[in-house]
Amino acid sequence: MARYTNFTECGIRWLQESAQNQTLIDLYGWSGPVQHIPKNTSTQISTYGCKQFCGTGTDFYPWSQSSATITTWVLPIIGLIVQAPFVSNAFWDTVFSISRWTGSPMASLGYILWNIRTSGKCALMVDMASSYKPQDKERREHFTSIRDSFYLLMTMNQYQINRKIRVRREASGLLRMVLFSKDLHLLKSSHIQQRRNHFGQERLDTLRRALAQDLRKTRRRGVVPVFVSVMWFLFSLSISIQSSFDDLGRNSTAHDLALGLMLSWMPVLILCSIVDRNPVSADDVQDKLNLLVERVRISLQDDDVRKLYLNTIKDIEKRAQTSEWMDKINSAGRGLHVEGGFFTRFAGQGRVRWHYGVAHPILTDIEAAYVKEEGRDWLHNESEARTHLVLGKADDGLDWFDYRELWQLAAAIIIVVGCSAGAWFISYFTPTVGLGCRSGGYTVFVSAALGLLVVEMAVWWLMDAQKQRLKRLWEAYGARRFSTSQKHHTFRKYLEWMFFRPLELANTGFLCYLAMAQTIGADNTCNCMTSGWAPGGGYLDFTQWNVANSDSVKNFWIAGTSIACTIMGLSMLYIVMEWCLQSHLSTADIESASHGLRRTRRFRYSLYTILLGAPDAMSKTSLRWHASIFCTKIHHPHSARYNRKVAESYELKHTATVQANPIVLAEDYDDLDVSRSRVRKRDDSASSINLLKPEIAYSRSSSEHSPHSSTRIDHTYEQSDEDTSGHLRPSTRRGYPRRSSNGSPTRRDEELANMRHSAQ
Template sequence: MGRPNFTRCGETFFNGITRADPAFTPFSYQGSSTKITFEGCKALCGSGSELYNAADVSDTLNTWILPLVAVVVQAPFESGKAWETMKLVTRYLGSPVVSLYYGLANIADSRRLAMMIDMSTPIQGFGKNADDYQKFLDMRDSLYILSVMNQFALTKLGTEGRRSSKAEEATRTLLRIALFSGDLPNSATCGCTQNASKPTPISAYRRRVAADLRSNRKRGVVPVFISTVFFLAAMALSIFKAVDEVGTADYIPLVDLGLLLSTLPCIVLCFVVDRNPIDPDGNRKTLNDLVRIVCAALVDDATFDGFEECLRDECGIPACSLAATRIRSHLSEVRRLCVELGTPNVPGVELLSTFAGQGRTRWHRGVARDIMSDIHMAVAEGGRGWLLTSDHVPSRLVLGNLIEDAGRPPSQGWHFASATGAFVLFLASALGAFYIAYRAPPVGVGCRSAQIVGFVATSVTLFATEAILAVLGWDEVVGLQRHAVKTCRARIDHWLGRLQATIIRIFNRSTQQLPLAQSKDEPAISLASSESRAVSSVPPADRPDSSQAQKVPSTTPTNDKCKIVPCWSARRVRFARYVLDPAECLNTVYLLSILITQALGAHRTCECISQHAIRGSAAYVDFRAYEKFLLRHWAGSLAVAMLIMLAGLLHVVSQWALQSHMNTSNAAEAMKGLKSVRRWRIRAFPARRTGMCVSEAWRRVVDRLCGRGQSQAGRSAMAFTSQWTPDKPPAGYDARDSEKMS
């Protein structure tokens, strides 16, 4: 028997039942002339698949496959790295929720940096004050360099193979010095001695670094937008065709396929905002050279002492105060870190290790979030024009939260808002695709809807696993698992002990044994055993030793034990390599099988088109199945899924437009773009107020769930305002200038 033709088979079955042919009567489902039993379908029509003809396959290729390929090829791939490209494709296709999360999280970080640049200056501009204009350009360069650093993974530093919080704090302080310090001399730009007597400030080198990074930024944003428009146009044509052909013989609904893949344009557009450089290795070398130049300056005794004194004087900290002691101790830790990192002439450990942005590396949080949390107080207190409120703002940015720790917003390793947005966007598209496949004849859970459920379940599981390991960490998850096993074993031992005691009590009563009362020696024995267990539970290093009881701990630091070395979380990396990576690869293969199956029509079998196929003999095939309210169900699901998808696309495109002034090489064009951004923000403020209220409510819910206090000083993030925040604006400020902007 050849391939089945269900249209011809339905006509043959209808004619046979109408003629009361006894050969067709056993196949009729409850005497119906249009419903055939599952066994009759296999016997009369065949057990194979009715594949689409060449015209239908070509139509599917033109409306779905080729636009999808056009979107995928616009992803941020790297040339000459085939294996990394394959891993990135499997990550985007096999784990779309995680990929979308990393894109939205990077957009949120760069949005805060762009907002800091916008709020650093007055709304009316600088006038003829060239010094303030240069301060703005330098701060714009510094924050842009920080946004590029956010794409690279930092080497995890620790002592003797263990991660150290002091090393991480010293790393952030070193980066703040490299980004915001203006008085640090740059005497290590070359190995010659002619320029050593005339060191240039580090700010001049930062300008060259920012110009180099902007020139290496990858262009080509417009083709990505055009390919996304083609994908949306193909989706609209497919929806129109599916609605127009409902109930006809050529009815081939592939709208569920488009909705299932609608997160891919959002993922690609997210990484347009967080654009990858042309040469990531070159950018990494440039940034490491910037850090090593700062290290070379701090290693010098005279430069280090002068820099520390300058910081204390500008911030008004007395030399004998507790804050000065804390700053001295912390800068000494930074200096010890500089020795390990080396100088441009004698390089050591690379602080920026690999290019990890755009979802390439798992659990990559970047350094921008921590540094923005450190400088939050210095920026948020100033409000509009915070850069010009004082001449000592760079020093406060360098010190960060070292002066006072109160009010520092905690830096989270997981963006809850971005995670929620990614999950809602993917879930809306997936539920829309499932509902369309569920309502399409045959109504119910069939092959197509089951395939969608399998892909969605795997994607959500991967997202949940990565989120749990990101929020809790590997050690916390393993600790919870061990605690649960230990508690379960303790309960089992407790109940087994009670059962054993009950059995012994029953036998003792029958044999007239001694009562179960304990003797006088038993409490002492149990106490001794418990004491011995308590002593054995203490680590050997913490047990008291009579030979060392009278020793006084030495205060002299041992450099061998405190040496800063790279430290990596090997267990979590192995878990990702042997569990998460294969799962993403299998999910990608599964998604491709869904595409091939639906594009060729391989799912058109008796098993897949039968009603209630899971019931076996009770299943049947209706050759004239038509859902009465199919268009009504489709309209609701399509409206919800398309609106959420368009909202995500508009959010990404708007953030790209609002952050372009930070990435532009031309300073004059950047100022024009910044003025346009300010006009847009002022006009759109009433609409954004609702989003701000929702974000604040969500933050309070997260604080309650995480056990943090709800009323922490300085927790509110910087919000856009067109007015000068301090009570006394600087000379020359005219409030009417801000009204002109609105």
């Protein structure tokens, strides 16, 4: 049996001999149907005939072509992999992490996208905590404190909770107390063992702020190398696309392009690490978080600490609810103290299967309890806000499956399948058309990755969500539940070591084989080149095997390249956008964070303008976002430039024209991210209003009515001298003109308006 086959020589010999020997065509020729090429028995040979006439060996690529593939694809891929978020001094963790990211990319991307969505919600709640108007020093301190709280929550989300306490509702309450309580005094570290009558002046807010700043400074850097590696991959991809279409139809360049498109989901996964970022020392951060939780847990067992904290709550009803909830946490205090700490393992970047995180349950809880109702500037009453955030609303604790995560899983499937589909199109429809070694190999890899995802989600749902929810309805709280959880944990560990990890390693090895085979030309055999994996193939045309001249080749190459590049480009755009929108939360320098938040708000304004239309458009959709974010000069309460503008700011009186129809009820503003209380009406007889584009004007006579409106209502807006956009947000304290008893403007208003009008 020959080990090497030269298809160029074999093709020349076949074309010469078949033209003179009909018997050779009858023995080895192909008489079946062909696809996308003209039928010609004198140039087409069957798989059996190929093996007999040419041999069963492999026609390897020459070194010049293999080295081109290495420099074009292999080295950029290695450069991407080394930028992955590895954990230092953990060899086997690194091996299993690589096998998980490359062997099960759909599951890994699904978890990472879920983490990105959760951290994005943390950043959005921080943004919504402050208004656009000037803030005094106290409000700025409140904003800084809540920013630290949500950054700690985002960090905690990357760690796995001890399985012994993750099903306990008190664990969620303890974490809310750790994150959002500001007036809780902690026991001194030297007196934790005695506990009684040794609480000092160290407040939880101070300790939390120091920890948040420390974690920001020790957060892993290296965003620039990740961008450089991704750009290197994109540059290689662009070169491969240009070479393929310049030499249209050549199989070697086509399959090189297919290999790049097949792996185009990898830069998306690596790019995700700039958002779902790991710390420099994951174990050190874990110890610090566990120490913070443990200090709060022990301090809550002290009667004096609890009384001192309860005295800071003014509302009697909320004080009673907080006292009841603290008693539950205190009674469960021993159960919440477990060996190994509250957090047990770093699980960010999708490296740990079945990791849900603590952030989404807490965010959903506090959103339903307070933030959703208040909307923009929900921290305006900090004491009330923190009381609601500590109490929460949900009863499911930290262990529940949210079906909204399926959207992230669907996105992960689209990314991997879409990029692989582009490679599949090129390999499948390049003659010989059919399912061969390359297109079949891509199909096997994607199918294995999809199967691993389906099994993983099924195990998660069956073991955690469905059975745990049903058992909570009748099982006693205690040993029986922990026994059930322990059995589930043991079964999942068995599946992980006996099923998931071996298959992930095998799928990773198969992906490496696909890249190696394309690099050296190991697929240039009779079995592979005749595309006999499925019906429709089984033959080889010696006029098409090296350079295809079919008219349909160009169309399929364009389709495959467009599909993969579009999905990859949109995915990268989303990741970079999320990185920009969330960077203000993890920036250590407060001035830089303020500048980033201002840019974030400007970007959101521009994005909603593009997606929903201009703010003056007469549509209900545009009115919804108009009232929430419409302004061109958006500032942040910590900006020095912003604080200088506070002293220069003055009030303008805007006139907003309203009419009764079409009707927009106040309840329509529930999803505006703005409080319903801020949609004010001066005329109580009008049951509903519709806001049109405001005109920047001073108060005029009440007889000046718009010809397009049946009612005229004056609103006063607080606005800086730079803000000339018609910021549509009535002030809650000084938002309406002062009027005399008969309803006419006061003399002071008229003088002020005349003076400003003259100045203009």
